[in-house]
Amino acid sequence: MAPGFANLPIAQAGLPKASICLNNAIIRSTAAGAHILANKLNKVATLGHAMALAKAGRTADAGQMYEQLLAQKPQNIVVLSAVISFHNRYSMRFRRALPMLQLLLKLRPKAASSHALAAETMCNCARLASASQHAQTALALAPDDPDVLFIAAHVAMAQREYDTALGHLTHALEIRPGHRQSMLQSARALVATGELATAQSLCRDLLQANPDDMNVIGLYIHATRIKSDDPIFVYLRDVILPATEKIGGMHLSNVVKQLAKASNDFGDYDGAFNLFARAKAVLPMQYDAKHYANFVSTQCTNISRADYFARGSQSDAPVLIVGMPRSGSTLLEQVLASHGQIGSAGESPSLNVIVQDTKARSHNGEDLVRAIKQIPDGAAQKMAARYLAETAQTGALRTLDKSLHNFELLGFFAVLFPRARIIHMRRDPLDTCVSCYMQNLSAWHKYTQDLDSLGHAYMQYDRLMAHWEKVLPNPILQVNYEDVVRDIETQGRRAVDFLGLDWDPACLEYQTSKNRVQTLSAGQVREPLYTSSMRRWQRYDAHLAPLKAQLKPLYPDGFDAPASRSGRV
Template identity: 30%
Template sequence: MNSQEQQTLTALKQSLMQSNHQHVIAQSKQFLNAKPSEDATREAMYVMAVAYRLAGEIKSAISTLLHLVEIFPDYGRGFQELGYCYLRENAHSEAANAFYQATRFNPALVAAWQQLEAVYKRDNQPQALALAQQHISFLQSLPKPLLGAHDLMHEGQLHKAEQVCRQFLAKNKHHPEAMMLLAELGVQLKVYHDAEFLLESCVALYPDNDKAQAAYQGLLAKLGKFPQAAKVARARLAQQPESFSIKVSLAHALVGVGELEEAIGIYHRLLADKQDRPALWVALGHALKAKGDVKEAIASYEKAAMFAPDFGDAYWSLANTKTYRFDDNALTAMQQQEALETTKLDDRIHLCFALGKGFEDAKQPDKAFEYYNKGNDLKKRTHRFDIARTEVALEAQASACDAELMSEFSGCDAPDPIFIVGLPRAGSTLLEQILASHSMVDGTMELHDILGIASSLSNQKKAYPFNLADLSDEACIALGEKYMAQTQAYRQSAPFFIDKMPNNFVHIGLIKRILPNAKIIDARRDPMDCCFSGFKQLFGEGQEFSYSLDDIGRYYCAYEKLMNHWHSVLPDHILTVQHEDVLDDLEGQVQRILDFCGLPFEPACLSFYETKRVIKTPSSEQVRQPIYKTGMQQWKPFESYLDELKLALTKRSNMS
């Protein structure tokens, strides 16, 4: 939002406070006609709706708000205002749902919680009432600046929230709630190193604060530091041996480490106590799928859907096995569920992607694309992703890591890591499975450690990646050794191991600075196949570029441009493996990959589908069967809808 927009909105709010309702409505319309920025649009529509309500024009207010939450489906304050409008219309059920949505998207809205408290008292819902009252009590206990910072954060004003929080901490050093809030803001701003330091400090200062322990454990899991997360969970469980939530979090960390039997045992024991726990059935399904027990995983996902017919994650998890098929009755029921106003946003998104896959399998590409597009559109609106900023960031890598810098290697000389990089859905899981079938290579998972090291370098006087040139030999060695130590927990006893984090392609300069002997394999796939496959995939986290055809096309071009740079400054250090070549000539490409890694040929690499190991990516079932080509050109039936993607990819052909 620029300064002119901010001034206009400030004037509108002042007029609203002076009860100049019609003036506010007219000026808001004029402002919106000028097509302001997204943030300014959201605020102006909200102000206009409030003016309509205060002027007694309730139907106009509701119409404005419904349009507002359609454009910004996670705008908590918009739902709260909608609740007030429905109350004026005596539409109590609609009001209750609006207030509930408000608290889901902005848990800091005390007034919305108080409205729900009245609803739960009236409808005699003791469990929901207790939770609402607990939340109200917590919010009212917060110092006003922190409550305001919570509100700003949930409305997406992260930098303002951070400023308020830091000002409060300057006067109230080591306040635990402020430290936890600042850490949460750090996570949302992707300053993970700072967030981890804050929570680690908070836990050290307040060892009895389980909320801080839980936040720290959650961040460790988010960063892929599952061994540490499991350690924290076990310590918490020793203090609270009957805690349901801690047991669940321990099981989640154990799945991350790959200790599936213990995790599955925890899930089974908790479900034996009470079957009606749909989220737990899905978590169990994920663990079983990672283990390779797909039949049992599907049964778990179906149980989740049985207990909660509106639980979108259950349906998407079924679709995401890539082998499950919904029948016509299931598709109809899912469509009805997705269309309900009471279905939560997250569930709607999951249902849309599941319906897209269901209709694609049913050979109905028009219907399939309708739901894929709807799911992507809803998901994109919940992010503040800017492809232009990402393009600049990738160009910065090329600028900082020039040929001169990349000609000098001085890091940890361990040859153990084999990095497989690229874009999601480009065939990297297949390459990982081939290599992990070799007796001298451990398969691990998508490790977050390089991303974490990059994050730790981001908060320096000189910005990353430009500070890579300033790293001393000793610093490079120390960072390489840190990576080796952190990843040890995911290895068995083989001399080499795989790190299959696709996004590491961004950080190849960092990798070669700190691990000069690491092997790097770039998994490449036909751009239309790769991009459309990414567009169809609802990722658990990250990959924000994948929820728009234009974004994903531009991202592919930026990726390819950066990879071309890495090849030019690191000749012979990176092996590009084209997915289509692997499908056409498996033995030849396997030999090529093994030669690059300095490994002797082993027949097990050709029968990779027989290798039993933990796989947690969407392609897990696809790489547990022999090579097949049905994944090629899956975009063709959707071609009439993909002009935006084709246009974005024209930049690629212009570069070559």
């Protein structure tokens, strides 16, 4: 999805988000023997130059060079592979790789490297079923190739199959013990499965060999509650920061974000806030407030209850959890997914991809309205069946989909599943927004660039959810994070009852369950609940005037009183 609320790729720091892109500094080559072939073609210097530009963050210049090479040699295997890899790992314009990928598969249909690149690309484009097929083909062709095993593990992680991923990575490391990218991906998988201490230890081992690797440092800081005397933090602050200040750009922004997260951990709240502000200033993003407001207004104005009639599937198996990031949704997901009859598809990209396949442009209200009004029943049935096939969990009566930004697509979802339940997770607006601002979210979250944009985006979300509650045929339950923290059992029972199921005591054992978490909240969800997680915005109050100006309608009794939903714009 376009600016604002997409479910997006791993950040440059290598955070273990359930995303669908490979970190650009981890895999150096998927196509085995590419450099040898490049030598034969006398293209090493040019390809090497393009790669150097990409690694330096000069993706526009690198992209131009790759395009020139492609124009000169449009059917050259090495060039095709290099350009596909560039879009997967540097430009993040994944769909641009698709035409080249089709040609590569035509030219080398039986090459493991072709299918490995296809698996990576399809995974990045959220085509997980296709990605899995290509990964399996690559494994069949080259079962002992560490690069292929790595890609297969990456696809497995995107599907929340962490044990499978760890199996592939273990095999890769048996074949090539120094396969650094497999070691780092193993640490990511360990974070996702809650084995934080083991992941931290593995990161320390990796940093012994290369203390400047920001992928490893980023993962370590994400998985650790940092103390001010932590040697890795001290090295980042005293050695890496001065070096990257000379480079600037995304490298500096990345380092500063990691320092900000660490500073917040050990209680330097003003310092952390200022560091996040600095990181955003180093690498500014432009949030188009007018465009996003128009996207919301178009749906609010043109979609009514009359648009929902006998179309789509009558299945009530899917359950969407929607809301803003940092609203406490991971905690609720883990509670519910511990129930014996509830499965979780995690942050599934399926609904978003299905919408894309209708040719609806990202954040284009007119396209969505047209799709909602014009989808015939037959097409709605097929789309619903596809969604169920892509998200269904074995043995589950209900399957959670926690892609929060599906709140933008609820009008479309209701055509496919008019009986499916929706859980709307809310948290105090100031707490939500401040937490969003102070996270290393991906570049797609452009609304977090500054506090004014953040407040504007929140108000649009609030307005759109108010509209859906009025017009959708679906049952919608609002769950407040603060209520969950105060009384998790009562709120858990309330949510389970809403899903039409009997209570399962296992829901209260969520911290020790086998459910996997691969979000920014991976560590936090396994910590004890504390009411100190509420009203955290007060730590940063001196900085929040622009945000408060936007959110003021939600606090009619002042910011010391609970927020309401009476101030919708």
